[in-house]
Amino acid sequence: xxxxxxxxxxxxxxxxxxxxxxxxxxxxxxxxxxxxxxxxxxxxxxxxxxxxxxxxxxxxxxxxxxxxxxxxxxxxxxxxxxxxxxxxxxxxxxxxxxxxxxxxxxxxxxxxxxxxxxxxxxxxxxxxxxxxxxxxxxxxxxxxxxxxxxxxxxxxxxxxxxxxxxxxxxxxxxxxxxxxxxxxxxxxxxxxxxxxxxxxxxxxxxxxxxxxxxxxxxxxxxxxxxxxxxxxxxxxxxxxxxxxxxxxxxxxxxxxxxxxxxxxxxxxxxxxxxxxxxxxxxxxxxxxxxxxxxxxxxxxxxxxxxxxxxxxxxxxxxxxxxxxxxxxxxxxxxxxxxxxxxxxxxxxxxxxxxxxxxxxxxxxxxxxxxxxxxxxxxxxxxxxxxxxxxxxxxxxxxxxxxxxx
Numbered sequence: 001x002x003x004x005x006x007x008x009x010x011x012x013x014x015x016x017x018x019x020x021x022x023x024x025x026x027x028x029x030x031x032x033x034x035x036x037x038x039x040x041x042x043x044x045x046x047x048x049x050x051x052x053x054x055x056x057x058x059x060x061x062x063x064x065x066x067x068x069x070x071x072x073x074x075x076x077x078x079x080x081x082x083x084x085x086x087x088x089x090x091x092x093x094x095x096x097x098x099x100x101x102x103x104x105x106x107x108x109x110x111x112x113x114x115x116x117x118x119x120x121x122x123x124x125x126x127x128x129x130x131x132x133x134x135x136x137x138x139x140x141x142x143x144x145x146x147x148x149x150x151x152x153x154x155x156x157x158x159x160x161x162x163x164x165x166x167x168x169x170x171x172x173x174x175x176x177x178x179x180x181x182x183x184x185x186x187x188x189x190x191x192x193x194x195x196x197x198x199x200x201x202x203x204x205x206x207x208x209x210x211x212x213x214x215x216x217x218x219x220x221x222x223x224x225x226x227x228x229x230x231x232x233x234x235x236x237x238x239x240x241x242x243x244x245x246x247x248x249x250x251x252x253x254x255x256x257x258x259x260x261x262x263x264x265x266x267x268x269x270x271x272x273x274x275x276x277x278x279x280x281x282x283x284x285x286x287x288x289x290x291x292x293x294x295x296x297x298x299x300x301x302x303x304x305x306x307x308x309x310x311x312x313x314x315x316x317x318x319x320x321x322x323x324x325x326x327x328x329x330x331x332x333x334x335x336x337x338x339x340x341x342x343x344x345x346x347x348x349x350x351x352x353x354x355x356x357x358x359x360x361x362x363x364x365x366x367x368x369x370x371x372x373x374x375x376x377x378x379x380x381x382x383x384x385x386x387x388x389x390x391x392x393x394x395x396x397x398x399x400x401x402x403x404x405x
Contacts, residue, residue, distance in 0.1 A: 001239065001273055001276065002239075002242070002244070003239075003269070003273045004238070004239060004243055004244055004245055004246050004269070005025040005026055005061075005244065005245040005246070006023060006024055006025045006026075006245075006246055006248075006262070006265055006266055006269055007024065007025065007026045007027070007028060007063075007161070007245050007246065007247040007248065008022075008023075008024035008026075008027055008028075008248050008258060008261075008262045009027070009028060009166075009248060009249065009250040009251040009253065009258060010027040010028065010029045010051075010251065010258070011029075011030075011042070011250075011251040011252060011253070012042070012043070013043070013047055013050070013051060014255055015251075015255050015258050016029065016051055016054070016055075016062075017054065017395075018255050018258050018259050018262075018395070019258050019259075019262055020054070020055070020058050020060055021259070021355055021395050022258070022259045022262040022263040022266065022355050023262050023263055023265075023266025023267075023355060023356075024060065024262050024266075025060060025061065026060055026061035026062065026063060026091070026245075027055065027060070027061075027062055027063070028062075028063040028064075028065060028094060028247075028251070029042070029043050029048070029051060029062060029063070029064060029065065029251075030042045030043065030064070030065045030251060031043055031044075031045075031048060031064055031065075031066075031081070031085070032044055032045075033077065033078075033081050034065075034066045034067075034068045034070070034074075034078060034081065034100070035064075035065040035066065035067065035068065045084055045085070045088075048064070048085075048088055048090070049088055052088055052089050052090055056089070061091040061092075062090055062091055063090070063091055063092045063093070063094050063114060064085070064090050064092075064093050064094065065093075065094045065095075065116070066093050066094065066095045066100055066104075067094050067095050067096040067097075067116035067118050068096075068097070068100075069096065069097045069118075070097055070099060070100060075099070075103070078100065078103055079103065079107065082103065082104060082107045082108055083107065085108075086107065086108050090111075091112060092111070092112035092113060092114045092136070092137070093111055093112075093113055093114065094114045094115075094116050094139075095113060095114075095115065095116060096115065096116035096118035096119040098133070101113060101133060101134065101135070105133075105134050112136050112137075113134055113135045113136060113137075114135065114136065114137040114138075114139065114159075114161070115130050115135045115137065115138045115139060116139055117139045117140070117141060117142060117163065119138075119139075120141045120143075121138050121139075121140055121141055122140070122141045122143065122144060122148070123152065124151065124152045124155035124156050127140075127152055127156045127158050127160075128155075128156055128158070130158070131156070131157070131158040135158065136158065136159055137158065137159035137160070137161055137244065137245065138158055138159065138160060138161065139161040139162070139163070139247065140152065140160060140161065140162050142162075142163055142168060142229070142300055142301065143301050144162075144301065145301060145302060145303060145304050146234070146237055146238070146241060146302050146303060149162065149238075149241050149243065150241045150242070153241055153242035153243070154242075159244040159245065160242065160243050160244050160245070161243070161244060161245035161246075161247055162231075162238060162243050162245075162246065162247065163229060163247045163248075163249055164229070164230075164231040164232070164235070164238065164246045164247065164248065164265065165228075165229055165230055165231065165232070165248045165249065165250075165261055165265065165289075166228060166229055166248055166249025166250045166253075166261075167226070167228055167229075167249055167250070167295075168226040168227065168228065168229050168300060169196070169226060170196040170226055171187075176192070176196070178195050178196060179191070179192045179193045179194070179195055182195045183195065196226070226295070227295055227296045227297060227298040227300075228294045228295045228296065228297050228298075229249070229297070229298070229299070229300045230286075230289060230294075230297035230298070230299070231299060231300075231302060232264065232265065232268055232281070232285060232286060232289065233281055233286075233299075234299065234302060235265075235268050235269060235272055236272050236276065236279060239269075239272060239273070246265065246269070248261055248262060248265065254293075254323065255323075255326075255397075256292070256323035256341075256397055256399070257292050257293065259353070259397055260288060260289070260291060260292045260353065260397075261289065261292060263288075263353070263355055263356070263357060264285045264288045264289055264357075266355075266356075267282075267285060267356070267357045268281065268282075268285055288357075290318070290319075290320055291319065291320050291321040291399065292319060292321075293317045293318070293319040294317060294318055294319065295317060295318065296318065319402060320401060320402055321351070321399045321400065321401055321402055322342050322399060322400055322401075322402050323341055323342060323397060323398075323399050324340065324341060324342040324343075324344045324350065324378070324398050324399055324400055325338040325339055325340045325341055325342070325344075325378070325384070325397070325398040326338065326339045326341065326395070326396075326397055326398070327352070327388070327392055327393065327394055327395060327396040327397070327398070328383070328394065329394060330388070330392050330393060330394055333387075334387065334388045334389060334390050334392050335385060335386075335387060335388070336385065336386055336387070336388035336392055337370060337383060337384075337385055338378070338383070338384050338385075338386060338398060339381075339382075339383055340378045340379060340380050340381065340382045340383075340384055341380060341381075342380060343377055343378060343379055343380060344364060344377070344378050344398075344400060345364070345367075345376070345377050345378070346364055346365060346366060346367050346376075347363065347364065347365075348363070348364050348400055349361060349362070349363050349364075349400065349401070350362060350363070350364050350398050350399070350400050351398070351399050351400065351401075352388065352389055352391065352392055352396050352397070352398055353396060353397050353398075353399065354391070354392075354393055354395070354396040354397070355395075358391055358393075358396075359391075360389040360390075360391040360392075361389075362387075362388060362389045364378075364386055365386060365387050366386070366387075367384050367385070367386050368384070368385040368386070369382070369383070369384065369385070370383040370384070370385060
């Protein structure tokens, strides 16, 4: 059985290290130009160099997004940027604009090319066209069904990649003009303001200032707002369909999201490939995904449009747990130095999570500042010492159950 690559997002260097620690085979990152996540931390040329060295040390891969659609005035800057990138040992560029592809083939003909979902590839004919143009992997449109993915695989030899988890977009294959229309920030240039996540109401023209909620039906009331994709239950089907890479969305998401989601898909993928006949999905994996901030999960269009639930009933994010800190050091007797990300108190029950689904519950005892002195509360951005469980390792994360209300 072919084991697909698990591809995780890395919005900055810290998230890149986290993705590798928690099981990613490869990461995708953005540079400071021509990606579609302008508000992510992104990577300068210098930090891209450090990132590719780190990835090489781990035996993993790194892909750079260059998937914006360019205008004529931007082409000279693209030429300069590609010349600056050429010395770096990056495994592939992810692109969507045929013009960008042509320039890369001219200036850097040995570079591996992957096609972005922005190119909305929906047929074997289109996949073969891109392959003939030099693309070695195609990220298929999220609108495709499992049967269509299987058909494309049977009729092509190009590498196939699909999204398995994360935010979906109201627009077809993510090609949206809503942000441009309402804010002047173009989603197709990486500056989306995500107005599809905003709350909307109706106003009748003869009643100015009177706002009426949109009535909810079985397909929801937030007509622009999409559910989040979660295909964990269908990994065996995707592996069986011959997909080469399983991609997690989320370069704008938190370090905690990257760690928690990546480790779940790593565990599920490894368990299935190790024993396909005896594989059973662990319900605890789905519970883990609920502990990450998300909109209602669904399977998108994987089984067709008749039962596709892509619109969410409301736009509020759901999560059962809060991320509170990162273990930066483990001293003798499991004394932890924790970099705090959210406030917590002595006596609160915390949960530690690490790679390979390692986790442990414990109660926070006395808190102390790194330089000494007892603390009444652990504040965000502080370095705090506390007694942890024996399972703790450097790089583990701490969370607590979210207090309702």
